[in-house]
Amino acid sequence: xxxxxxxxxxxxxxxxxxxxxxxxxxxxxxxxxxxxxxxxxxxxxxxxxxxxxxxxxxxxxxxxxxxxxxxxxxxxxxxxxxxxxxxxxxxxxxxxxxxxxxxxxxxxxxxxxxxxxxxxxxxxxxxxxxxxxxxxxxxxxxxxxxxxxxxxxxxxxxxxxxxxxxxxxxxxxxxxxxxxxxxxxxxxxxxxxxxxxxxxxxxxxxxxxxxxxxxxxxxxxxxxxxxxxxxxxxxxxxxxxxxxxxxxxxxxxxxxxxxxxxxxxxxxxxxxxxxxxxxxxxxxxxxxxxxxxxxxxxxxxxxxxxxxxxxxxxxxxxxxxxxxxxxxxxxxxxxxxxxxxxxxxxxxxxxxxxxxxxx
Amino acid sequence: xxxxxxxxxxxxxxxxxxxxxxxxxxxxxxxxxxxxxxxxxxxxxxxxxxxxxxxxxxxxxxxxxxxxxxxxxxxxxxxxxxxxxxxxxxxxxxxxxxxxxxxxxxxxxxxxxxxxxxxxxxxxxxxxxxxxxxxxxxxxxxxxxxxxxxxxxxxxxxxxxxxxxxxxxxxxxxxxxxxxxxxxxxxxxxxxxxxxxxxxxxxxxxxxxxxxxxxxxxxxxxxxxxxxxxxxxxxxxxxxxxxxxxxxxxxxxxxxxxxxxxxxxxxxxxxxxxxxxxxxxx
Numbered sequence: 001x002x003x004x005x006x007x008x009x010x011x012x013x014x015x016x017x018x019x020x021x022x023x024x025x026x027x028x029x030x031x032x033x034x035x036x037x038x039x040x041x042x043x044x045x046x047x048x049x050x051x052x053x054x055x056x057x058x059x060x061x062x063x064x065x066x067x068x069x070x071x072x073x074x075x076x077x078x079x080x081x082x083x084x085x086x087x088x089x090x091x092x093x094x095x096x097x098x099x100x101x102x103x104x105x106x107x108x109x110x111x112x113x114x115x116x117x118x119x120x121x122x123x124x125x126x127x128x129x130x131x132x133x134x135x136x137x138x139x140x141x142x143x144x145x146x147x148x149x150x151x152x153x154x155x156x157x158x159x160x161x162x163x164x165x166x167x168x169x170x171x172x173x174x175x176x177x178x179x180x181x182x183x184x185x186x187x188x189x190x191x192x193x194x195x196x197x198x199x200x201x202x203x204x205x206x207x208x209x210x211x212x213x214x215x216x217x218x219x220x221x222x223x224x225x226x227x228x229x230x231x232x233x234x235x236x237x238x239x240x241x242x243x244x245x246x247x248x249x250x251x252x253x254x255x256x257x258x259x260x261x262x263x264x265x266x267x268x269x270x271x272x273x274x275x276x277x278x279x280x281x282x283x284x285x286x287x288x289x290x291x292x293x294x295x296x297x298x299x300x301x302x303x304x305x306x307x308x309x310x311x312x313x314x315x316x317x318x319x320x321x322x323x324x325x326x327x328x329x330x331x332x333x334x335x336x337x338x339x340x341x342x343x344x345x346x347x348x349x350x351x352x353x354x355x356x357x358x359x
Numbered sequence: 360x361x362x363x364x365x366x367x368x369x370x371x372x373x374x375x376x377x378x379x380x381x382x383x384x385x386x387x388x389x390x391x392x393x394x395x396x397x398x399x400x401x402x403x404x405x406x407x408x409x410x411x412x413x414x415x416x417x418x419x420x421x422x423x424x425x426x427x428x429x430x431x432x433x434x435x436x437x438x439x440x441x442x443x444x445x446x447x448x449x450x451x452x453x454x455x456x457x458x459x460x461x462x463x464x465x466x467x468x469x470x471x472x473x474x475x476x477x478x479x480x481x482x483x484x485x486x487x488x489x490x491x492x493x494x495x496x497x498x499x500x501x502x503x504x505x506x507x508x509x510x511x512x513x514x515x516x517x518x519x520x521x522x523x524x525x526x527x528x529x530x531x532x533x534x535x536x537x538x539x540x541x542x543x544x545x546x547x548x549x550x551x552x553x554x555x556x557x558x559x560x561x562x563x564x565x566x567x568x569x570x571x572x573x574x575x576x577x578x579x580x581x582x583x584x585x586x587x588x589x590x591x592x593x594x595x596x597x598x599x600x601x602x603x604x605x606x607x608x609x610x611x612x613x614x615x616x617x618x619x620x621x622x623x624x625x626x627x628x629x630x631x632x633x634x635x636x637x638x639x640x641x
Binding site: 039040043044047048050051054055161164165166167169170173174176177180181182188189294296297298300301304305312315316319320324327328330331334335338339342 | 477478480481482484485486487488489490492493494495496497498569573576577580581582583596600603604605606608611612615618619622623626
């Protein structure tokens with residue numbers, strides 16, 4: 001696919017339009033989007049700040065059983081809770097910018113550190129689940145666009161419908177029952193590696209780290225543990241990818257430039273590769289990127305089912321302990337990742353598609 | 360009620376076949392169960408029977424019993440009412456407010472439109488379940504807050520859809536005529552604009568009810584919203600989840616099937632799809 005993400009074939013730039021002005025337009029676009037990004041991030045932080053305030057601060061827990069009103073007041077002052085709200089918010093923001101998300105009441109470590117340890121697990125799961133969905137959603141989507149009534153179209157639509165109607169966490173349990181209990185093909189749903197020692201840390205992806213360290217058996221074990229949760233999660237991510245591939249490819253197939261290419265007598269495979277797929281790729285890539293951003297915080301239930309030690313499981317466990325700093329840290333981070341990916345997708349789209357620049 | 364959504368939501372086929380399609384039939388059965396189910400269940404859904412815990416399906420207990428000896432069949436049936444009514448209330452609240460705000464945004468435009476869209480964008484940048492968890496952290500657990508969470512998740516969907524559907528009608532002649540006749544913004548929106556989005560609202564209603572059932576089940580699965588002994592599909596799946604690796608499948612499988620049937624029936628009513636963002640998120 002990598003050769004396809006170049007600029008789609010479009011008419012050359014309008015005459016009289018200097019490179020200078022193009023750069024100016026590009027700068028304006030970038031500044032506008034950056035301003036929007038900052039605004040959205042501020043609003044996101046305002047929301048989590050609001051929740052922090054609403055959860056209240058059980059100061060008596062921090063002070064102890066013999067708390068007097070003076071001790072509670074002193075504690076509140078030390079935490080800055082006697083300040084006006086806007087000042088508390090500005091302190092909160094300053095802490096966020098320093099990467100300080102508070103301390104976990106459950107693990108007694110800084111939340112940012114806890115999250116940093118668990119994020120690779122979630123990222124690895126999400127990456128593999130998207131790879132699994134691409135494996136079937138792309139070929140079926142392309143076939144379905146070419147033959148809308150064909151076998152591939154029906155299978156793809158059936159799988160998509162299945163993925164949309166079946167709750168992921170329940171599907172995970174079914175897969176555990178079938179492939180762990182009945183068939184014994186996959187390991188018990190207990191994390192990433194069982195009791196195999198972890199590979200030396202490089203990326204945090206156990207599969208990649210194991211390969212880097214040359215530990216093939218660890219790599220295979222990591223894949224083995226990944227398989228069921230990744231397949232489960234792929235049923236969530238695949239349906240939209242299948243559907244957008246189908247509609248995007250069928251749109252390209254109906255376009256004039258494909259008819260023109262055909263009429264020149266260009267071979268079918270070449271038309272598909274050079275004209276159809278290349279033009280159909282951008283929306284699909286956008287969706288894949290967005291899906292990745294979304295699933296980082298959207299894999300919660302699958303992580304719970306498979307005891308996958310990612311940020312979602314961390315948030316749910318924290319919720320059981322009323323460990324709100326940890327919960328909100330995860331919430332904030334996943335929203336920020338999603339917004340940031342949205343921003344990048346927007347920029348890339350602007351760079352790739354000259355029509356947006358001309359408009 | 361939702362079955363009435365079909366004729367208006369752009370489906371082909373003649374009248375008779377339309378009413379006999381599987382989703383409509385399944386939905387009718389489910390609604391019937393929600394209404395009369397609690398009266399006909401063979402066992403008390405909340406009376407534990409520890410002597411008969413984890414019994415496989417039999418004549419006595421059609422769907423077996425769970426870890427506390429509850430009759431799974433009775434609970435699945437009883438929970439139909441719980442899940443359907445919670446979803447219905449939440450979607451009515453969220454969808455009602457969202458539709459009116461969406462129509463208002465389309466009609467007034469300007470800063471109101473911009474602000475509403477930005478707010479919605481921010482809310483939608485949180486993954487659904489984490490957003491729910493955060494709201495539970497703020498407002499505490501319980502069914503009332505579950506309804507608030509589901510309503511808050513659905514509101515943006517309606518706001519966006521209705522806004523974009525009504526935007527082209529903003530300068531339509533009948534709208535101007537209504538305005539010239541002296542009708543205020545609320546009157547124009549409620550009496551003249553919203554009826555034009557009736558088809559979309561009904562389609563969206565069926566889809567968001569399906570979506571709501573999935574979120575309710577998902578949140579209860581991680582122990583939020585509904586107190587465990589109370590029958591609800593998600594919390595039932597959770598109760599059976601830790602036994603699945605011992606091969607005890609029935610406490611989790613049957614409530615899950617009920618969710619799948621409901622979602623299939625509701626989303627099968629219309630040919631449209633929910634475009635809530637990547638994944639649909641469950």
